[in-house]
Amino acid sequence: MSRTRIVKGNITKVIGGDYKRYSKDDIENIGSNVIQIGKEGGVSYGEPEKYVPPPLSIVESKYKLVSTYAHDQLSSLAKELDEIPFMCFMIGVFGEEIEASALSKLYRGLSDKSITSPEIIVTHLPVNGRKANYSNHQKKILVWEHTVDLAVNDNDARAELMAMLVEEYGHHIDNLLRTELANKGKKDTDYIDEGAKFAYALFNFDIINESFLNYARAETPKYTGDLIIDFSTIHTQIKKYVNEEKQYDANPDEDEDGFGAGFEAGMHGGIEREALGELVKNKELNDTEVKQIYYGNWLRDYSQVVLESTVRLEKQDIDKIKQTNTKHLNDLLKSNPYKLSHDAWIKILEILATKEFMFGEENKFVHDYRTHLEDFRKIYGNLTKDILGIYRPEEHIDNPKQLEDFSSLSISFQYEYAKGQKTTLNLYKGELAKSLEINPTFNMKRFIIDNDIPDRPSSDTYMSQQLQLAVQYGKNKDGFRHLGAAFHVLEDYFSHSNFVELSLIKVGQQLLHQDKNSALGKDLQLVYPWVEGMQGKDYKTIPIVTGKFLKDDTAASVLPKVGDKMFPVGIQKYEQRKSGDRTFEDAFILTTLEDLSTGQQSDGLETDPVYMGMKTSEWLSMYNTYLYLIDQKSAAIGWMGKIGTVLDKGMSYMGDSLKTFTNIGFNLFLSSVDEDTKEEQTHNSNKNYGNNPTHTQIAKDATNHPLNPIASQLAKIAVKDVAERVLKIWKTGNDPTGEALVKYVTNKYTIHPMYNNATWADVVVKGWASSNYKNTDIIKRIQSATIYDHAHKVTQRVISNEKIQEILKYFQ
Numbered sequence: 001m002s003r004t005r006i007v008k009g010n011i012t013k014v015i016g017g018d019y020k021r022y023s024k025d026d027i028e029n030i031g032s033n034v035i036q037i038g039k040e041g042g043v044s045y046g047e048p049e050k051y052v053p054p055p056l057s058i059v060e061s062k063y064k065l066v067s068t069y070a071h072d073q074l075s076s077l078a079k080e081l082d083e084i085p086f087m088c089f090m091i092g093v094f095g096e097e098i099e100a101s102a103l104s105k106l107y108r109g110l111s112d113k114s115i116t117s118p119e120i121i122v123t124h125l126p127v128n129g130r131k132a133n134y135s136n137h138q139k140k141i142l143v144w145e146h147t148v149d150l151a152v153n154d155n156d157a158r159a160e161l162m163a164m165l166v167e168e169y170g171h172h173i174d175n176l177l178r179t180e181l182a183n184k185g186k187k188d189t190d191y192i193d194e195g196a197k198f199a200y201a202l203f204n205f206d207i208i209n210e211s212f213l214n215y216a217r218a219e220t221p222k223y224t225g226d227l228i229i230d231f232s233t234i235h236t237q238i239k240k241y242v243n244e245e246k247q248y249d250a251n252p253d254e255d256e257d258g259f260g261a262g263f264e265a266g267m268h269g270g271i272e273r274e275a276l277g278e279l280v281k282n283k284e285l286n287d288t289e290v291k292q293i294y295y296g297n298w299l300r301d302y303s304q305v306v307l308e309s310t311v312r313l314e315k316q317d318i319d320k321i322k323q324t325n326t327k328h329l330n331d332l333l334k335s336n337p338y339k340l341s342h343d344a345w346i347k348i349l350e351i352l353a354t355k356e357f358m359f360g361e362e363n364k365f366v367h368d369y370r371t372h373l374e375d376f377r378k379i380y381g382n383l384t385k386d387i388l389g390i391y392r393p394e395e396h397i398d399n400p401k402q403l404e405d406f407s408s409l410s411i412s413f414q415y416e417y418a419k420g421q422k423t424t425l426n427l428y429k430g431e432l433a434k435s436l437e438i439n440p441t442f443n444m445k446r447f448i449i450d451n452d453i454p455d456r457p458s459s460d461t462y463m464s465q466q467l468q469l470a471v472q473y474g475k476n477k478d479g480f481r482h483l484g485a486a487f488h489v490l491e492d493y494f495s496h497s498n499f500v501e502l503s504l505i506k507v508g509q510q511l512l513h514q515d516k517n518s519a520l521g522k523d524l525q526l527v528y529p530w531v532e533g534m535q536g537k538d539y540k541t542i543p544i545v546t547g548k549f550l551k552d553d554t555a556a557s558v559l560p561k562v563g564d565k566m567f568p569v570g571i572q573k574y575e576q577r578k579s580g581d582r583t584f585e586d587a588f589i590l591t592t593l594e595d596l597s598t599g600q601q602s603d604g605l606e607t608d609p610v611y612m613g614m615k616t617s618e619w620l621s622m623y624n625t626y627l628y629l630i631d632q633k634s635a636a637i638g639w640m641g642k643i644g645t646v647l648d649k650g651m652s653y654m655g656d657s658l659k660t661f662t663n664i665g666f667n668l669f670l671s672s673v674d675e676d677t678k679e680e681q682t683h684n685s686n687k688n689y690g691n692n693p694t695h696t697q698i699a700k701d702a703t704n705h706p707l708n709p710i711a712s713q714l715a716k717i718a719v720k721d722v723a724e725r726v727l728k729i730w731k732t733g734n735d736p737t738g739e740a741l742v743k744y745v746t747n748k749y750t751i752h753p754m755y756n757n758a759t760w761a762d763v764v765v766k767g768w769a770s771s772n773y774k775n776t777d778i779i780k781r782i783q784s785a786t787i788y789d790h791a792h793k794v795t796q797r798v799i800s801n802e803k804i805q806e807i808l809k810y811f812q
Helices: 069-080 083-094 100-111 145-153 155-178 232-239 268-275 277-281 287-305 315-322 327-333 342-359 369-380 459-473 477-496 499-514 519-525 551-566 584-599 618-639 641-677 708-732 739-748 756-773 801-810
Strands: 002-007 010-015 035-037 043-045 064-066 120-123 132-135 140-144 212-220 223-230 412-418 421-426
Touching (some): 083 100, 083 155, 132 155, 140 145, 145 155, 145 212, 145 223, 268 277, 268 287, 287 477, 459 739, 477 499, 499 756, 739 756
Parallel strands (some): 120 140
Antiparallel strands (some): 035 043, 132 140, 412 421
């Protein structure tokens, strides 16, 4: 006896006795998941071969349907974008398994019109029960004739048919990329590919300015003519909203809390907030003034993004470079169109500063960034090239070894070295042997302390100038900003140099002097000093050094932080938005798109106009259209029927695709920086570094670095002391030039631990070492020369760096 039950698509067959199956040929067991024999844990087969259904059975109708709307949109994109950004966008839609060569062929085929729109076959019956399909084998779009009849007679149905055609065109492009355009094509099949997310990525029309959308032509027994979606029914209703400026007041509570990532404990902002907390409690400073101090510090961190490998070069620089044979200059031209201009960086960083200092909590929705921007400028002042500056190694005590000379480029700013006195500073002039030497008097690198090397000021010189400017400007936003800049160097001295390591060795030697059997003393004496061959030696003989901060350090640390804040992958749910909302994300995207569109044709690598992007980017108008549609949605979507559904999807995909594209563009830029300037900083590659370790090796910026807490503790002591002295000077005027302050700071803090003036740190270092010795393995860990893993956030990339590198190498 046997019994077969069918319940909700599940088939259960129960056999009373033995169950045998015989076949003259093979027996195949095929399932979409595993096939199991016996009870749970019994014999299971792995994944079955992919089921390929038989060819589609198609009965053609006498109806005719022609539409090139989706193809025209994609062709317009190919005309709009340069080849590499187009390829990256397609990967974001169709996946990383698509070959670079196939993407290039698609771009060029669309540009020169050798790739045409697929034929649309109207079928008498629905194929596979669907209103519309795509046949990979025939490379044709299939539409049921009843769907066409509905579209002829109903506006909503016309909108629905348009959506179907765009989606099936997406399947067509997916098929081309995987078959005839690919070098290693796969067998054609008739099962439906995943291509649906392409459907509205190119949704590009403005329902406010265009009352009608003509997207197809149909021939049926009862109708011959165009299929036009009519928006006039909603045009009048929402017209009154078109020119209405809707500003939203900022929520006053939003400005109160949240300092942004830089105020985490152990980072620059956290150090200053904790160090100056007592002064706030005593009402010598207030919270806003602490933020104004940190703003000066913050600017030093983010000015690092302005350097030769991140700024789009202007024509005068490009022409100059083309006339030279200097490799490191010519290499800059490769990815020039994908970089932001100097002015754009200023705009973006001002918006980012507003987000950090005025808005605070990154995950909360902000209705109008413009209100925050206005408030930011009142409190902190407008951000300019001269206020931001550019990357200069002396501002971070970076070792300039291996830095190339890019000072001939026009990337520059006016640096105020004394109140009211300015000089033009360009990018660093490059490595100079003398600046890398050890100053024998102070036992530290000359680039840290010497002030007599032309064109290469020391870090002490920069910090001293900023301290004097702070004193001279007084207790206002400018004075606080300069004080924050000085604090940046002061804090970096403990984080970027080996001062902490040498202080630990010093304490170890002191303990051994008191007790030659001190276990802690023996272990501290073996702390790795980041000078090759000096482990276990007398700390007095080991020089103070800092790390090389090369361009890949910028790409690995500062730039991803910017990208993370600017272009998170995906979009906020647009249902959260109201008419007139303009978020920080909108500001970042519009600024970036505007700037990239300007620089798109500047590379000169592609001379054929057929394969060049358009001069004026339509992505800008698309994003503005997206924003405008968002503005109208709440007023119109509710009563728009299926047209509303189409627009609803369209807005979602449009926003997603535009923001995704901007993320791709920014990460293409990041990857081009990686490619142009990549220099490995592994333990092996920098094994023979002498007294020139890398920033990655020696720096303690990351909060997960074992020495970050003690470096931060020392920095807080120094910052609090200097802040108190500056406040006293402002109050009494007893050091109007700040010269005495500078002498005090440089003779007490930025010195070698061998000096008596550095004994202030001994008690702190000894206490930290003692408290961490018995309960943790930190002391053992810092005896190793292994590079510590830094907690830099990496921008969430729509396309992996490896895929971008594959595309870039395809053109080499």
